[in-house]
Every structure is written in structure tokens, then in C-alpha cells.
Amino acid sequence: MTFPIEIKVNIDAGIADALSTLAQPGGESQKRLIWFAEHPRGVEDGRLLLDSGVIVRLRSGDTPDELTVKLRPCTTSQLTGRFSSPFDRESFEYKIEEDWSGSRHVLSASATCVHPQGTLLNAVTPGAEAADFLDTLQRQFLQQCAPAVHITELAALGPIASTKFNNVPLDDLEVDLERWTVADLDFLELSTRVKRKHDEKPHEFETRVEHKQKRLRSAVRDRGIAVSQNPDNKTRRVLTALATKHP
Template structure:
């Protein structure tokens, strides 16, 4: 299987300026609240054991609810059984994609469970352990595809983070997904475009086409007077989780 490429751009420009330059300022966003689940720990040197193990558990509630368990970067050699290929079910999706941000290129795998609107927020507000919110397929994914099976019982909840999304923003012919996360003093804006494999295309062909798309996309930001942030190995997920534990 050749996984699609998702090209991400984080902007250093002020968020309000960027939204205005992208034409988002006058368009109503989709608003959701996001929580993250982490292992309980008293280790000040490793505040995020799951994240350090490349595992992210995201719980989202708003116009629609979902729970995502993601491995990023993902060791594809550890993917077994049905987890070796993407699939789609009525209330469950499993995705494999290449995640590109600047010079960083990794493979990500995500098990996504869709939930009734408002149910995730209700469960967390009631004080449920976020581990109990995962479904059986997501637990199976963690047990089968992480080193030794990452312990995901007795988790703590971090959040909420305020999310605003503009799913289809035209940027020089590209359909970009624009997402803003806000918590405390942290206000981050990320743009993403997807490059989908074509019939008969090799992995190398796809990656060449994605590299061209990445250059064009980043140059488009410059033409709008926006500064593309450098990748220092700290994702927006890590930034907001750090802000939630201050």
C-alpha cells in the first residue's frame, strides 16, 4: 500500500494576520473542544509518557465527536493483521499516511472512532477515565502495534483546547485544511494539504509530486507575507499539552 502524503505548514506570523491573509477572518469556523489523554506520572523529566512513546490519544467534541488513537511516528514493521492497511467502516476509520512538515517526514497511523454528538464532552465532564472512552478496536490497535503494548489504563485528561477549523481554504489552487488551536498563551495555526496516490503511481513518483506540492505550498505562504515556522521537533500537540500542565 502507498500511503497518501499530508503536508503540514506551521506559521510564525501572528495568527490573526494569517487568518486575514488566507481569507478565513470573514468565514465562520467549525468549533470544537479537544482533550488529550496521558498516563499518570510523577516523573518531572517525562511528563508525557504516551507522547514520548509516539502515542497520542485525542478526544474531540463539537459539531461531531470522535476519539483518535494515533502512532506518530509509526514503526510500520510493528503493524500486524488488519492494521497494515487503511480501511473504512461506518463508525470507525483506520488511516495510514505520510506526515511531512518541513524536512521532517514520518509515517503516521490513526484509529478513529466516531461518536454521537456531545457524548465525548459529557463523558469527560462526568469524570470518566479517558481510557474507558476508547473502544475495543482502539485498544486492540494499541496492544498489537506498540512495543510491548503501551499501558492505557488509569489515564488523566488534559484540556480542553479550543479548536477552530476551516476545512476547504483555496490557496493557489490547493484545498488547504486550516486549524487553529488555542489554550492559555499558546495560539497555533496549522495548514495542511493532502497528496493522494494516483492509479499506477509508484511510491517514488508520489513523493516527487508531494515534494513539488510542498515547495509550491510554502511559496504561496510567502506571497501572502506569511512566515513558515521552522520544524524544531516540537509538534503543536506537544505545545498545547505543555501549556495544559503549567
């Protein structure tokens, strides 16, 4: 099976100027707060769930709350049974896709459960057990596809302030812009998701994505905006910063 590919480009300097150049004047934005759940003892010892390829992310703000459990990087051999293919149900989405950021290409699988707006604020208060808010399918996903990872006694690290602009035109592309600010970090991610066409061979699809990736990077640079050379993705960068400040 060939999965969709999300192309990502990061900007970590001149963010305000980049946003004024890229975002539509008067365009609607979504403001949310983001937390990542980690084992406090692991954080103290310099070990993150992220190091095991597991991400537990909570979002709350202008839209309904979301709790996402993600495996990244992962392999197709990990994704067994019902989790070998994407599916969705009411208030739940399971998706598999590749993440392309520069030359780094990894497979990811994520299970997202939607909660009423404001509900997850109860999961991020001091002393709260964030794992209690995982739903049955998310627990099954972790038990089946990452059985060696212990998911209890989790505390939320954050918040990260997020501002997102969806479906922004950029030359012949349509991209999402998301700004994250936390601690001393302030950066902007541009992303666009590409799906394989019905009659497209896998190598043809990959070639098309490569061309689109080059067009995205060129469109950014043509506007005088420098693309970040930092090899770490935004999740790694903010979790490292938050873990450093964790009491």
C-alpha cells in the first residue's frame, strides 16, 4: 500500500516577517495550546517517549480538543491487524502517512480522538494522569503496535502556543502554516499533503512528490525567506526545550 506523504518545510528566523509575507491578509487562523505527555521520571533521567518513537499530544483551543497518539518513525511490520490500514469513526481518525522534511523521510501512524472543547484541560493540570484520557482504540493501537512502551503515569509538558492558517495559496501549491512558540523557541512550519492518484504507479507518485517538495522550498526562498537547516523536527525541538525546564 502506498500512503499519503506530508511535505514539511521549517522556518526558524524572521517568523513575523515570514508570516506577513506568506499568510493571506485577513485570513482566518486557529489558536490552540499544545502539550506533550511524558513520564516525569524519564524526563528527569533524560529519556523521552519520543526516543521510543511514541508521541502523545494534546491540543485545546479554538477547535474541539484533540488527543493524538503517534508512532514516528515506525515500520509497516509494526502496524498489524486493524492498524495496518487507515480508518475513521465518529470522533476518531487513524491515519498512516510518510513525513518528508528535507532528505528525512519517515513513516508515521497516528490515532486521534476528538473531545469536546476544553475537556482536555483537565488532563494537563498539575497532578493529572494524562493517560486516563486515552480512549480504547488508542490503547489498543499502542498495545498492539508498540507493546514495549509503558503508557501510564504521564504528565503534560507545555503549553506551546500554536497559531495555524489552513489552505494558504503559495504559487501553484496550497499549504498549511503553523507557528509554535514556547520557551526561547519560535518557528513556523509549512506543510502540504499529497495523495497518490488512482492510476499512478508508486514510483510516479514519489517523483511527483519530489517535484512538489522542490517547488515548495523554491517558493519559500523566492520570497526571501530562509529555510531552516536544523535537522530536528519541531516536536523534538520543543520537547527537548520543555524537558530541560521540567522541575
